[in-house]
Amino acid sequence: MVNRQRYRDKVSNMIGWGHWFALFNILLSLALSSSYLFIFDWPETLTGRIYAFVSWLGHFSFVVFAAYLLIIFPLTFIVMSQRLLRLICVALATAGITLLIFDIRVFSQFGLHLTPQVWDLVINPTKGEMAREWQLMFISIPIIFLVEMLFATWSWQKLRSLSRQTFGKPLAGIFIITFIMTHLMYALADANFYRPITMQRYNYPLSQPLTARKLLDKYGLLDLTEHQNRVFQQGSPTALKLQYPLKPLSYQDQGIGYNLLLLVVDDLGDKSQQDQMTALNDFKQISTQFTNHYTTGLRNDTALFGLFYGISSTYYDNILNERHPSVLIEALQHQGYQFGLFSTDGFNSPLFHQAILSDYSLPATKADNDKQTILQWDAWLKNIKNDTPWFSFLNIKGVPGSSQTNEQINKIIDTLKHEDRLKNTIVVITANYNNNGQQDNDWVDKNRFNREKMQVPLFIYWPNTPTQQIKKLTSHQDIMTTLMQRMLHVSNQPDDYSQGEDLFRSNRVLPWVITGDDNDVVITTDKATLYMDANGQFNIYSLNGEIEKNEKPDLAELLKIFTELKRFNEN
Numbered sequence: 001m002v003n004r005q006r007y008r009d010k011v012s013n014m015i016g017w018g019h020w021f022a023l024f025n026i027l028l029s030l031a032l033s034s035s036y037l038f039i040f041d042w043p044e045t046l047t048g049r050i051y052a053f054v055s056w057l058g059h060f061s062f063v064v065f066a067a068y069l070l071i072i073f074p075l076t077f078i079v080m081s082q083r084l085l086r087l088i089c090v091a092l093a094t095a096g097i098t099l100l101i102f103d104i105r106v107f108s109q110f111g112l113h114l115t116p117q118v119w120d121l122v123i124n125p126t127k128g129e130m131a132r133e134w135q136l137m138f139i140s141i142p143i144i145f146l147v148e149m150l151f152a153t154w155s156w157q158k159l160r161s162l163s164r165q166t167f168g169k170p171l172a173g174i175f176i177i178t179f180i181m182t183h184l185m186y187a188l189a190d191a192n193f194y195r196p197i198t199m200q201r202y203n204y205p206l207s208q209p210l211t212a213r214k215l216l217d218k219y220g221l222l223d224l225t226e227h228q229n230r231v232f233q234q235g236s237p238t239a240l241k242l243q244y245p246l247k248p249l250s251y252q253d254q255g256i257g258y259n260l261l262l263l264v265v266d267d268l269g270d271k272s273q274q275d276q277m278t279a280l281n282d283f284k285q286i287s288t289q290f291t292n293h294y295t296t297g298l299r300n301d302t303a304l305f306g307l308f309y310g311i312s313s314t315y316y317d318n319i320l321n322e323r324h325p326s327v328l329i330e331a332l333q334h335q336g337y338q339f340g341l342f343s344t345d346g347f348n349s350p351l352f353h354q355a356i357l358s359d360y361s362l363p364a365t366k367a368d369n370d371k372q373t374i375l376q377w378d379a380w381l382k383n384i385k386n387d388t389p390w391f392s393f394l395n396i397k398g399v400p401g402s403s404q405t406n407e408q409i410n411k412i413i414d415t416l417k418h419e420d421r422l423k424n425t426i427v428v429i430t431a432n433y434n435n436n437g438q439q440d441n442d443w444v445d446k447n448r449f450n451r452e453k454m455q456v457p458l459f460i461y462w463p464n465t466p467t468q469q470i471k472k473l474t475s476h477q478d479i480m481t482t483l484m485q486r487m488l489h490v491s492n493q494p495d496d497y498s499q500g501e502d503l504f505r506s507n508r509v510l511p512w513v514i515t516g517d518d519n520d521v522v523i524t525t526d527k528a529t530l531y532m533d534a535n536g537q538f539n540i541y542s543l544n545g546e547i548e549k550n551e552k553p554d555l556a557e558l559l560k561i562f563t564e565l566k567r568f569n570e571n
Helices: 002-034 047-077 082-110 116-123 128-157 159-163 167-193 213-218 224-234 273-274 278-284 301-308 313-322 327-334 349-358 369-380 403-418 476-487 553-567
Strands: 259-267 288-289 337-345 390-396 425-433 458-461 468-469 513-517 519-523 531-532 538-541
Touching: 002 047, 002 082, 002 128, 002 159, 002 167, 047 082, 047 128, 047 167, 082 116, 082 128, 082 553, 116 553, 128 159, 167 213, 213 224, 224 313, 224 349, 259 301, 259 403, 278 403, 278 425, 278 458, 301 313, 301 327, 301 349, 301 425, 301 476, 313 349, 313 513, 327 476, 337 369, 369 390, 369 403, 390 403, 403 425, 425 476, 513 553, 519 553
Parallel strands: 259 390, 259 425, 288 468, 337 390
Antiparallel strands: 288 458, 425 458, 513 519, 519 531, 531 538
């Protein structure tokens, strides 16, 4: 009976000590994690700032206390030595705080939270300088261990006096209330597209705020179908704010005054199918061919996004949310271009309605087929005034290697020749993607990392430019940058409005191009393809599409890539 009572007293004391030890680590983690408040995009509204503070308190107090309940609390009934229990708790707390410090550093540099792959990358980088920089952070481990051990010993010795303190319960009540408020506020913000709150979804490690869309839909507080359609039309509400362009555009002069035809075929197929098209082969004889060219997305909208915005499609939702116009369109307007816009699908992508062409009256009806679209373009061209330059965007569906698509492209080029317009018209012919005409709905997911599917043709006819073949790595973003610099004479540095480079430059500055869809990123180089999802999980694929299991990206290069991926994020 005495032993049982002694066991109960001992367990009771260890549970009481565990509560104070957990409270200490909650306060320590809050002090360290306050760094996140200065890293992420700070909300402009008072409600958004209140949520940032509330979620910070609620999230980290919950994570630490959950770790206590799941790990330390059960140990109090198993480990009978209070010294051993304290040592285990100190070791676990040191590991947790160390991971938090690393996560803060990783998040500040990469915009990602710590994963096993990211951890392996930062503690074992390929470059010696980077290795020393990250490994120096391990110096903090003995300091953290000492602080944890000192508090553990002191709190055990002062347990009786601490048990008489009354501030513990009110403090715990504040943590519980803020945790509940965090999820309720986020659920309401998500249902109402209140971005100052929803854009904070991924600010903290292990954070998964409640959305409750199905529950709200069940009780008639939310129309789930309408909400999903709104996400499609306006982009994800979790997207961060952008500063695009970084500086207002300025111009050297009125540009060279050439007309511009941007002909985009949804799918021109692979090289063997393109070789069957005489129209492309004939056009190749008078133009510059880029043989190592890649799209910026594996959907129509994300591919066109790179053409009009010159930045990676990871910014797609941000642009839709804030309805940012295309700086290419703005520059063309500034230089006095007449516009002729034609698309077989009737510009049905929200990218056009919400952003690129939001200031334009789009056709009420779409063309029945590519032939009709080209007839509409031909009629517009015949009526265009010759005293001012014009810009025409012509988007047709196309069928890889088909005689119909070949005839349609041939008709477009012949029209320009017969109208004697080639002498002062830049003609760009490219494609959105390459899926060989497949209609599989899962095609994008199955081929996200396949460089053959991302590689598309690019032909540019530039008056008074010799025919040539360029084999360096290029992307859709480069097209926009080249037009802004060489045709429209924008005086800003390309970094102000684009991630692309000059197509006609002899060598590429950055040895990679960025592709992607829906927060997944594909980095293509001459030697390999890096695929990374939104959670920071990545794989490296060889040129033949096989996973390179023993390879990992260079940390210094990866840091440059992530700098590009978040360069236009506000703050």
